[in-house]
Amino acid sequence: DAGVIQSPRHEVTEMGQEVTLRCKPISGHNSLFWYRQTMMRGLELLIYFNNNVPIDDSGMPEDRFSAKMPNASFSTLKIQPSEPRDSAVYFCASSLRASGANVLTFGAGSRLTVL
């Protein structure tokens, strides 16, 4: 398996522009997570899906952020309009949710810079 695949790896955009980040989870995993990582705040959970259904989006900072998972093999995180404070590394992770430890496999991340 190729692991969790994220695109783009780097995105530089101007304030006010729409940004779309994409994620392909590991085949067979039933949970998908979007995290944001900054030096100040570390890894923050934005939203997670279970069987393609959003379960908890309480970490989404504001209405400018939205996430979708139209099928088991694809998810998007959209920021519209983007602001400089959104600059961070965004990680997608997937897991097979079951009893026992919820072991997450992370993608390589999408580094976003909003000018």
Place this chain on the structure above:
Amino acid sequence: QKEVEQDPGPLSVPEGAIVSLNCTYSNSAFQYFMWYRQYSRKGPELLMYTYSSGNKEDGRFTAQVDKSSKYISLFIRDSQPSDSATYLCAMTISGYSTLTFGKGTMLLVSP
């Protein structure tokens, strides 16, 4: 008080040293404790995890959990320059719960 506390470092050690990385937590309901390693400009990858209290060993790495003190540790023996990375602790109540991460400790192992 944050739910999981971790010293950000950096922690600098010479090659061959024994490294101790630690986290404290406040939620006594946590049952599963994990250590992730994150190389620069990469995603975190799972190193090892333990359930409840006790020790777990995997090669040069040993994870320890002391639930009575709400304190977990990761020991690295015979540290190598390739161990230079940020180490994040994470914990959860069950396989159906989300992970709570520490901010990570940056480790630098010099040759």
